Every structure is written in C-alpha cells, then in structure tokens.
Amino acid sequence: MSGLYxxxxxxxxxxxxxxxxxxxxxxxxxxxxxxxALKKEMSFYSQKLQSYSFDxxxxxxxxxxxxxxxxISDILFSLKQNFNITTNAEITIEANPGTLSEEKLLSYRxxxxxxxxxxxxxxxxxxxxxxxxxxxxxxxIKSFNLARKCGFDNINIDLMYALPMQTDESLLDTLNKVxxxxxxxxxxxxxxxxxxxxxxDMYEQGKIVLPNDDEAYSLHRKCIxxxxxxxxxRYEISNYAxxxxxxxxxLNYWQNGEYLGLGIAAHSAIRISENxxxxxxxxxxxxxxxxxxxxxxxxxxxxxEEIFEFVMLSLRKTEGFSLSSFKERFNESFMERYSDKxxxxxxxxxxxxxxxxxxxxxxxLDMQNEVLTELL
Numbered sequence: 001m002s003g004l005y006x007x008x009x010x011x012x013x014x015x016x017x018x019x020x021x022x023x024x025x026x027x028x029x030x031x032x033x034x035x036x037a038l039k040k041e042m043s044f045y046s047q048k049l050q051s052y053s054f055d056x057x058x059x060x061x062x063x064x065x066x067x068x069x070x071x072i073s074d075i076l077f078s079l080k081q082n083f084n085i086t087t088n089a090e091i092t093i094e095a096n097p098g099t100l101s102e103e104k105l106l107s108y109r110x111x112x113x114x115x116x117x118x119x120x121x122x123x124x125x126x127x128x129x130x131x132x133x134x135x136x137x138x139x140x141i142k143s144f145n146l147a148r149k150c151g152f153d154n155i156n157i158d159l160m161y162a163l164p165m166q167t168d169e170s171l172l173d174t175l176n177k178v179x180x181x182x183x184x185x186x187x188x189x190x191x192x193x194x195x196x197x198x199x200x201d202m203y204e205q206g207k208i209v210l211p212n213d214d215e216a217y218s219l220h221r222k223c224i225x226x227x228x229x230x231x232x233x234r235y236e237i238s239n240y241a242x243x244x245x246x247x248x249x250x251l252n253y254w255q256n257g258e259y260l261g262l263g264i265a266a267h268s269a270i271r272i273s274e275n276x277x278x279x280x281x282x283x284x285x286x287x288x289x290x291x292x293x294x295x296x297x298x299x300x301x302x303x304x305e306e307i308f309e310f311v312m313l314s315l316r317k318t319e320g321f322s323l324s325s326f327k328e329r330f331n332e333s334f335m336e337r338y339s340d341k342x343x344x345x346x347x348x349x350x351x352x353x354x355x356x357x358x359x360x361x362x363x364x365l366d367m368q369n370e371v372l373t374e375l376l
Contacts, residue, residue, distance in 0.1 A: 003056040003252040004083065006038065006075060007263030008064040009285075012099060016132035016199040017160075017191060021265040021283050022062040033289050034264075035071050039078045041262050041281075041292035046082035049260065049270070053084045056249035057091040059113075065095035069107035076111040090248045092117055092156075097135035097143040105150035115247075116147050117156040118183075122163060123174040130164040130208060132198065137177070144181050154245060156185035161223060162216035163191050164199075164208040171219055175226045184245035188223045189238045190216055217366075237316050237365055254317050256310040264288040269301070276301040303330070307337075308376050315368060320359025334358065341375050 010031060011022045026034075057079065064072065072093065079085065092115040093108055108116075122128050123137040135143075147155055157178050161171055178186060193200055193210065202208045211219065224234060232240035236254060239247065252259060258276075261268045265283040269276055279298040287294050301309070307330055314321035326334045335342065335353075345351040350364030350371050364371055 001055045001248070001252050001255070001257050002052055003058065003249050003257065003259040004054040004079070004085075005249075005259060005261045005263075005266055006057070006059045006079070007061065007261065007266045008059060008067065009034075009062040009264050010066050011061065011063045012066050012096075013132065013134050014198075016130070016202070017194070017197055019194040019197050020062065023285065028068070030285075031067050031071060034285075035074055037289050037292040038075060038262055042078055042082040044293055045260060045262070048272070049083070052258075052260075052270075053086050054260070055086050055089055056252060057085060057089060058249045059091075059093040061094055063096050063099060063119075064093050065099040065104060069104045072113075073107055073111045076113070080112075090115055090154075092247070092249060094119065095143070095147075096133075097140040099134075100143045100146060102146060102150060105147055105152070109151050114152075115154040115156070116152045117158060117187075118144060118147070119158045120144075120178070121158060121160045122166065122170070123177040124166065124170040126165045127163050127170060131160075141177070141181065144183070153184070155183045156187060156247065157181070157183045159186060159188045159223075160191055161188060161219040162211045164210055166211070166219070168219065168222060171222060172226065175223065179226075179230045185239070185241045185247060186227060186232055187239050188227070190220060220366075235318050237368065251317075254313045255321075256306070256313045265296075275303075276306055306330075311376060312372055315360050315371065318359065318365065320357055323353075323356050323358055338375060345371060345374060 007021075009022045010026055011024050014022060014024055059072065059075070076091075085091075091113045093113050094117045096119045118140070120140045121131065121133060123140065125136045128136060144155065144157070159174065159178065191210070193203060199208070203210060227240045228234055231242060233243065234240050235246050236250070239250065241247070258270050259268060260270060261281065263281065264285060265281055267278065267280045269278045271277070277298070278301055280296045281292075282288050282294040282296050310321070310326070310329070323334050342351065342353070345364075346353065349361055350367055352359055352361055360368060360371060
C-alpha cells in the first residue's frame with residue numbers, strides 16, 4: 001500500500017499549541033500561486049513514479065477547509081491526472097469547525113473526497129479558548145451534522161487531552177458528546193508542548209497551568225476506558241475506530257509503508273532504488289513557489305535503520321506485527337536478531353509473542369519508548 005499526502009499550509013488563525021508550517025496572512029493570489037506550484041510538483045513526480053498506485057490520499061494542513069473549495073477541486077483534478085489513484089482509494093480532508101459550509105462539503109464529495117477529519121480537540125469552550133481554537137462546541141456539533149447531511153459516512157474527530165483548563169470531568173463530558181455524535185473514528189492525542197509556540201511562552205510565563213505527568217496519564221487512561229467501552233477499538237496508541245473504519249492512510253505510516261508528500265515542508269519515503277529514500281520539501285514559502293522540487297533534506301535509509309523504524313512504528317499498533325512479514329521484508333528472523341533482549345521484555349509483561357505475531361501488551365503500549373530503548 002502507498003499513500004499520498006498534500007500539505008495545505010493556510011489557517012484562519014494559528015492555534016496556541018501549533019508548530020506546523022502554516023500561514024495566516026496569505027491572500028487568494030498567494031493561495032492560487034501555491035496551488036500552481038503543487039501542480040508543477042505533481043507533474044515532476046508523476047514522471048518518476050509512473051509504476052506507483054496510491055491507495056490513500058490525505059489533504060492536511062494547516063487548515064485545508066479554510067481555502068475556497070475551487071482550489072481543493074483543482075488540486076484533486078490535477079492529482080488524478082498525474083497519478084494512478086486506485087478506484088476505492090480512501091481520500092481524506094482535514095477540516096476545522098467554523099470553516100465549513102454546505103457548498104464546501106458538497107464540492108468535496110463531488111471531487112471524490114470520502115473521509116472527513118474534523119479538528120474538534122475539545123467540547124469545553126474554556127479549553128478551546130485557552131488553546132486558541134476559532135470554534136466553540138456548538139459549532140463543532142453543527143459542522144459534524146452538516147457533514148453527515150452532505151453525505152460523509154466516514155468521519156474522524158480529533159481530540160486532545162492534558163490541555164490547560166481541562167479536568168477529568170471536562171474530558172469525560174467531551175468524550176460523551178463525541179460518542180453521542182457516533183463518528184466512525186476518533187483520534188485522542190496528548191498535548192505536546194512545543195517550543196516556539198504561544199502556549200509554550202504562556203506556560204513559561206506562568207499564565208497557564210498544565211496537568212502534571214500523573215494527571216496526564218490519568219486522562220490518557222480515561223480516554224482508553226471510555227472509548228473502548230463505547231464501541232471504539234483501540235488499534236494504535238492514540239487512535240480508535242469502529243470495526244473496519246481504521247484510517248488506511250495512517251496505517252500505511254505505522255506499517256512503515258511508502259508515501260509521497262506534496263507541498264511545502266511535506267515528507268516522502270519512496271523506494272526509488274534498492275534502499276528506501278526519504279526527503280522533505282523546503283519549508284520556505286517563496287522557495288517552494290519558485291521551485292516546488294526544492295528539498296530541505298534527503299537521506300538514504302539503510303537496512304538497520306529501516307528495521308528500527310519498522311519496529312518502532314509497527315509497535316504503535318495494538319496488533320503489533322507479523323514475524324513472517326518481518327522475515328519476508330528484511331530476509332532475517334526478528335526472534336533470532338533480538339533473542340537476547342526479548343526474554344527480558346516478555347518477563348516484564350511488556351511484549352507478547354503469539355503464533356506469528358509480536359505485540360505490546362496494554363502496559364507495554366504505555367511504556368513504548370522504554371521498550372524501544374531496551375530492544376533497539
């Protein structure tokens with residue numbers, strides 16, 4: 001399976017916690033120039049990757065839904081002109097409440113977008129204000145219901161925990177309201193406080209208080225318990241889905257599959273030669289407009305590094321990975337390669353080997369970094 005990611009780096013307002021490459025000051029003329037650059041980049045890679053078929057497309061950001069739907073339609077049209085997108089491809093667009101309309105959503109459906117990822121984060125207005133979101137809880141519910149009305153039957157809701165102003169009660173209230181909407185998929189991520197963000201500065205200045213590690217872990221466990229008790233299977237550390245509604249695009253990442261990233265600061269990992277090659281596009285807007293093939297990094301991923309990344313990503317999934325698939329891909333036995341370290345991790349209760357599968361236990365998932373340090 002191969003995935004295709006398109007970065008749309010525009011936002012109405014930058015969230016307090018965000019350190020992604022995004023812009024809030026670009027007029028339509030800049031957006032049009034950016035879309036033209038995207039099409040040039042598509043044309044360039046379509047020649048190099050003629051043998052590739054892409055099973056998933058993910059339009060992320062930024063806030064893709066903040067730009068006029070005509071740009072999204074144009075991008076999708078060019079994408080299908082340049083690449084082989086499989087007939088039943090999962091095509092996702094990220095959207096924020098407060099940026100959607102019926103016209104936009106119907107246009108998305110018309111262009112073939114069949115999955116919506118809605119950035120709700122919380123249903124507590126105090127929390128939303130503290131993290132700089134542009135919407136409130138009522139708008140989030142309205143956006144979800146509008147998407148249903150427009151024919152979206154595969155919707156993800158993004159949530160965050162360990163946020164300022166957030167309590168156990170407010171998190172459970174958020175989860176309850178989201179469960180009532182019955183989305184097909186829910187992502188629940190812990191806040192990562194990044195330097196060079198407004199939230200980091202507010203924290204350093206003592207203007208906000210964040211949950212400590214124990215409190216954050218308690219919120220994490222409450223997410224797991226509440227969502228799994230209400231029909232959502234945890235299939236990755238931070239992701240939950242109804243049966244058969246796992247995100248195929250993200251599963252490709254966690255299976256260490258190949259993907260092409262288009263747009264400013266986008267990342268790619270493609271096996272162009274014998275080894276996996278990984279590169280990232282320039283993160284400077286003007287440079288990307290002038291030369292969409294401009295790279296910031298380009299690395300050859302050698303055998304041992306690819307094994308490390310395969311194990312690291314695969315162990316994020318609750319099912320782990322198949323030992324026979326490891327041997328088929330890397331031409332060696334995982335059990336033999338790591339025999340001296342596996343026993344210790346199994347004895348700690350962090351790893352289970354059953355038949356052909358190796359996975360982390362529930363406790364092991366919470367200790368994934370320690371497992372990887374011990375193992376690799």
